[in-house]
Amino acid sequence: MSVNFRLPGPTPLPPQVTEALGREMIAHRGPAFRSLYHETLRLARELHRTDGDVLTWAASGSAGWEVAIVNLLSPGDLVLAAVNGNFGERFARVAKEFDLDVRRIEAPWGQPLRPEALASALDEHGDVKAVLLVHNETSTGVTNPLRALAGAVRDHGALTIVDAVSSAGALPLEMDDWGLDFVFSGSQKAWMCPPGLLIAAVGPRAWAAQERSRYPRFFWDMKESKTMADQGMTPTTPPLSMIYAYRTALEMIASEGIENVWQRHRELGAITRAGVRAAGLQLFAHEGSESNSVTAFHPPEGVTASEMLAMLREDYGVEAQGGQAHLVERLIRIGHLGWVNEQEMGAATAAIGESARRLSTNSQNSAIAS
Amino acid sequence: MSVNFRLPGPTPLPPQVTEALGREMIAHRGPAFRSLYHETLRLARELHRTDGDVLTWAASGSAGWEVAIVNLLSPGDLVLAAVNGNFGERFARVAKEFDLDVRRIEAPWGQPLRPEALASALDEHGDVKAVLLVHNETSTGVTNPLRALAGAVRDHGALTIVDAVSSAGALPLEMDDWGLDFVFSGSQKAWMCPPGLLIAAVGPRAWAAQERSRYPRFFWDMKESKTMADQGMTPTTPPLSMIYAYRTALEMIASEGIENVWQRHRELGAITRAGVRAAGLQLFAHEGSESNSVTAFHPPEGVTASEMLAMLREDYGVEAQGGQAHLVERLIRIGHLGWVNEQEMGAATAAIGESARRLSTNSQNSAIAS
Numbered sequence: 001m002s003v004n005f006r007l008p009g010p011t012p013l014p015p016q017v018t019e020a021l022g023r024e025m026i027a028h029r030g031p032a033f034r035s036l037y038h039e040t041l042r043l044a045r046e047l048h049r050t051d052g053d054v055l056t057w058a059a060s061g062s063a064g065w066e067v068a069i070v071n072l073l074s075p076g077d078l079v080l081a082a083v084n085g086n087f088g089e090r091f092a093r094v095a096k097e098f099d100l101d102v103r104r105i106e107a108p109w110g111q112p113l114r115p116e117a118l119a120s121a122l123d124e125h126g127d128v129k130a131v132l133l134v135h136n137e138t139s140t141g142v143t144n145p146l147r148a149l150a151g152a153v154r155d156h157g158a159l160t161i162v163d164a165v166s167s168a169g170a171l172p173l174e175m176d177d178w179g180l181d182f183v184f185s186g187s188q189k190a191w192m193c194p195p196g197l198l199i200a201a202v203g204p205r206a207w208a209a210q211e212r213s214r215y216p217r218f219f220w221d222m223k224e225s226k227t228m229a230d231q232g233m234t235p236t237t238p239p240l241s242m243i244y245a246y247r248t249a250l251e252m253i254a255s256e257g258i259e260n261v262w263q264r265h266r267e268l269g270a271i272t273r274a275g276v277r278a279a280g281l282q283l284f285a286h287e288g289s290e291s292n293s294v295t296a297f298h299p300p301e302g303v304t305a306s307e308m309l310a311m312l313r314e315d316y317g318v319e320a321q322g323g324q325a326h327l328v329e330r331l332i333r334i335g336h337l338g339w340v341n342e343q344e345m346g347a348a349t350a351a352i353g354e355s356a357r358r359l360s361t362n363s364q365n366s367a368i369a370s
Numbered sequence: 371m372s373v374n375f376r377l378p379g380p381t382p383l384p385p386q387v388t389e390a391l392g393r394e395m396i397a398h399r400g401p402a403f404r405s406l407y408h409e410t411l412r413l414a415r416e417l418h419r420t421d422g423d424v425l426t427w428a429a430s431g432s433a434g435w436e437v438a439i440v441n442l443l444s445p446g447d448l449v450l451a452a453v454n455g456n457f458g459e460r461f462a463r464v465a466k467e468f469d470l471d472v473r474r475i476e477a478p479w480g481q482p483l484r485p486e487a488l489a490s491a492l493d494e495h496g497d498v499k500a501v502l503l504v505h506n507e508t509s510t511g512v513t514n515p516l517r518a519l520a521g522a523v524r525d526h527g528a529l530t531i532v533d534a535v536s537s538a539g540a541l542p543l544e545m546d547d548w549g550l551d552f553v554f555s556g557s558q559k560a561w562m563c564p565p566g567l568l569i570a571a572v573g574p575r576a577w578a579a580q581e582r583s584r585y586p587r588f589f590w591d592m593k594e595s596k597t598m599a600d601q602g603m604t605p606t607t608p609p610l611s612m613i614y615a616y617r618t619a620l621e622m623i624a625s626e627g628i629e630n631v632w633q634r635h636r637e638l639g640a641i642t643r644a645g646v647r648a649a650g651l652q653l654f655a656h657e658g659s660e661s662n663s664v665t666a667f668h669p670p671e672g673v674t675a676s677e678m679l680a681m682l683r684e685d686y687g688v689e690a691q692g693g694q695a696h697l698v699e700r701l702i703r704i705g706h707l708g709w710v711n712e713q714e715m716g717a718a719t720a721a722i723g724e725s726a727r728r729l730s731t732n733s734q735n736s737a738i739a740s
Contacts, residue, residue: 003394010395010610021611022388024373025380025564027689058566060428062606063589098586188607194395196428196566196609216468219433236432237558239566240380241391241611319397 001317006348008138008166008294008321010188010195011338013245017192020248021241028240034232040243041229043250047258048168048183048201050175055225056246058239059198061165061186063220065094067198068132068161068182070215071222072206075099077129080121080158082106082113084144085137086324091163095132098215103128109140109327110296112289115148122156129209130159130181136167139324141296141333142285143171147178154179159209165189168199169253170265170293170337181206187242190265190293192249192338197242202226265292268336268345275349279356284331293337296323300356302363304329308355316351371687376718378508378536378664378691380558380565381708383615387562390618391611398610404602410613411599413620417628418538418553418571420545425595426616428609429568431535431556433590435464437568438502438531438552440585441592442576445469447499450491450528452476452483454514455507456694461533465502468585473498479510479697480666482659485518492526499579500529500551506537509694511666511703512655513541517548524549529579535559538569539623540635540663540707551576557612560635560663562619562708567612572596635662638706638715645719649726654701663707666693670726672733674699678725686721 005012013021026032044054057063073079079100081092084107095102105121107113113133122128131153135146146162153160159181167173168183169190175183181203188195202222210223224235253261269292276283276297284296299308305322306329312318323331334352336345375382383391396402414424427433443449449470451462454477465472475491477483483503492498501523506513516532523530532553537543539560545553551573558565572592580593594605623631639662646653646667654666669678675692676699682688693701704722706715 005395007395007397010398010607012395018392021391025375025377025382025558027377027691028380028565029691030689058428058430058433058609059589060606060609063428066589094588097588186607188395188610194609194611195398195607196612218464218467219429219436234430236430237380237556237565239428239430239564239609239612240558241564242566242609321397321399 004318004344004348006318006320006334008333008335011192011335012340013194014192014249014252014339016248016252017245020244021194023241023244025240028238029233036243036247037229037238038232040247040250043247043254044199047250047253048173048175049177050201050203052175052201052203053226053229054199054201055222055229056243057198057220057225058196058242060195061184061188061198063198064163064165064184064200065091067200067220067222068184069095069098069100070217070220071213072159072161072182072209073100073129074212074214076101078103078125078127079130079132080105080125080128081132082118082149084111084113084140084142085109085134086139087137087163088134091132091134110142110284111286112142113144113149115145115152118149119152119155122152122158128156128158130161132161134163135173136171136291136293138166138294140284141291141294142289143167143291146173150178150180159205166293166337169261172262175201175203187246190337191246192252193242193245196239197246265337268292268340268342269295271342271345272334272336272349275352279349279353281352281356294333294335296331296333298330299332300360300363302367303359305332308332308359311355311359312351316355318348318351374688374714374718376688376690376704378703378705381562381705382710383564384562384619384622384709386618386622387615390614391564393611393614395610398608399603406613406617407599407608408602410617410620413617413624414569417620417623418543418545419547420571420573422545422571422573423596423599424569424571425592425599426613427568427590427595428566428612430565431554431558431568433568434533434535434554434570435461437570437590437592438554439465439468439470440587440590441583442529442531442552442579443470443499444582444584446471448473448495448497449500449502450475450495450498451502452488452519454481454483454510454512455479455504456509457507457533458504461502461504480512480654481656482512483514483519485515485522488519489522489525492522492528498526498528500531502531504533505543506541506661506663508536508664510654511661511664512659513537513661516543520548520550529575536663536707539631542632545571545573557616560707561616562622563612563615566609567616635707638662638710638712639665641712641715642704642706642719645722649719649723651722651726664703664705666701666703668700669702670730670733672737673729675702678702678729681725681729682721686725688718688721
């Protein structure tokens with residue numbers, strides 16, 4: 001049985017990316033690397049819809065929280081963390097660890113953040129330096145209305161820092177048009193690469209903020225990273241295989257066309273949700289804010305996520321994931337981002353339907369028996 | 371012409387490692403990853419000669435400077451940076467960036483650090499919390515006498531923090547026997563992997579120091595990393611392909627036998643030095659402290675490193691590297707670490723000999739002509 005690898009990340013690798021990963025080492029200060037890195041960043045800028053900068057680091061996507069903080073802020077700065085899921089929660093926690101003065105605006109998990117509520121919170125809190133946003137909450141399958149949220153932040157004059165780990169490359173994201181200041185993601189989601197590369201797009205107001213930032217920094221220093229990137233290099237040895245892979249993936253996305261990629265994800269999201277509903281299961285995300293990259297739904301009543309995940313894996317070859325935090329056993333999460341097509345999502349939702357039926361029957365039988 | 375890839379790093383990948391890099395993604399919270407990561411760390415502990423911990427991060431090797439500082443020290447702490455090359459210099463600079471009170475002990479580039487001098491400096495400076503050491507100076511081809519240096523540090527009661535980027539896995543290094551507290555390296559040198567994985571071995575005194583450390587930290591937090599590693603996981607998504615590769619490389623090294631690997635590097639070092647001397651060229655490292663992983667030598671008189679590197683690359687397929695800092699044009703550096711054998715070093719030194727002869731003749735002719 002072949003595996004239908006449907007985690008919200010890491011996601012499957014296209015054969016072209018696998019091939020790129022296996023390429024030989026080259027001199028990371030030589031002309032071949034310089035041309036590779038220039039071209040990689042050019043494509044990345046294009047796909048982030050920005051004339052600003054894109055930089056990369058050997059790191060996990062989650063390091064983006066720290067990179068944003070130590071480059072754009074200073075200890076004691078007032079920031080507003082917008083939280084409606086586990087990744088927003090973690091971003092807020094990292095901000096606190098770095099001694100920022102963290103205020104929160106929350107929406108219940110499964111609900112989107114409301115731009116009006118954000119605008120009011122900004123008015124209430126006064127001198128907010130930055131708003132910490134998660135574009136697509138991987139923990140709940142909710143896409144926040146980033147464009148409108150960023151508009152509210154901009155009106156207030158604060159920086160918009162965006163965790164786009166499970167959105168960039170899958171969902172519409174317009175760095176410049178939407179006035180985003182710092183947008184980061186990891187290679188292992190819609191970018192169709194293994195984990196290990198952090199990607200950050202940096203706008204002009206973020207560069208201005210860096211001039212004022214007082215955190216000590218070395219590895220994460222984005223000014224040094226830009227100085228070297230402008231010469232087609234990185235301050236420390238770059239993760240060559242990851243750069244080979246990322247450039248190849250970017251070429252594939254550019255060749256499909258980023259708007260076509262967004263449209264494909266819209267269709268994959270719709271197929272997945274239709275399949276989940278047809279299985280009689282309940283989506284977790286509030287209607288209208290369902291993510292087109294990750295779907296979260298409840299297992300049948302009386303059935304734990306673990307039971308359903310095991311059946312999906314063992315009987316249907318579908319590798320999905322449970323919930324996070326208090327929802328560990330109450331949610332199933334399924335990724336439909338990156339290297340994925342309708343057939344695979346059709347097979348996955350068919351497996352979800354069948355296993356829901358079988359598990360419900362089991363669950364009812366044992367309820368009767370007990 | 372096939373490439374004889376002789377940078378001091380990145381180094382060539384064995385076919386087994388290339389194969390491992392191309393493996394499919396797996397769930398990073400699932401049983402297959404847990405067993406992979408447990409086994410990887412077990413092998414890494416064995417090859418670091420430690421009963422303590424080994425941890426990994428998606429990062430460049432140079433991030434190890436920062437990881438050591440933010441986990442083991444606090445702003446204002448007195449540290450002694452031992453500097454006899456560019457990497458020691460950079461380690462000291464990072465320590466200063468992180469507001470440590472940095473004192474220096476130096477040896478001229480090309481000379482090793484002297485344990486007696488270190489002992490005197492420690493006595494002179496009093497309450498030194500840690501000594502920052504570079505085991506093998508990649509910039510000069512000098513191996514410092516780590517065991518004796520660490521002995522002096524231990525007598526004083528300070529922590530021994532070791533940059534082993536171009537030594538671990540190539541040169542004898544006994545974490546526990548030598549009383550080292552924190553030893554880090556990057557995947558792209560003797561570990562025969564692409565760059566992108568930071569590896570750190572952590573001893574008991576380092577753990578005690580972490581309890582007192584007051585830096586904010588998230589991504590680099592080694593306690594969180596250990597808590598997760600003990601369960602076969604990582605706090606954030608691990609760089610799966612790099613872990614596949616690293617585990618494979620560790621198995622190869624363990625199967626050759628780490629002492630045999632050290633012996634092979636000793637022989638490769640001797641072959642390289644003999645070849646350089648036979649070419650009539652002058653080694654940069656002081657006699658008795660020459661590195662068995664990286665050799666640095668001067669190009670013929672009147673010849674720049676750039677000229678010789680271009681000839682080596684274009685006419686012989688040998689990819690070598692120039693010097694660093696003030697020695698950019700005055701040194702050629704050649705790596706003989708990791709996936710490399712006698713034949714390759716024989717071919718490289720033959721090319722060095724021939725190009726030295728040709729370039730010297732050119733240089734003399736133009737001297738006569740002018």
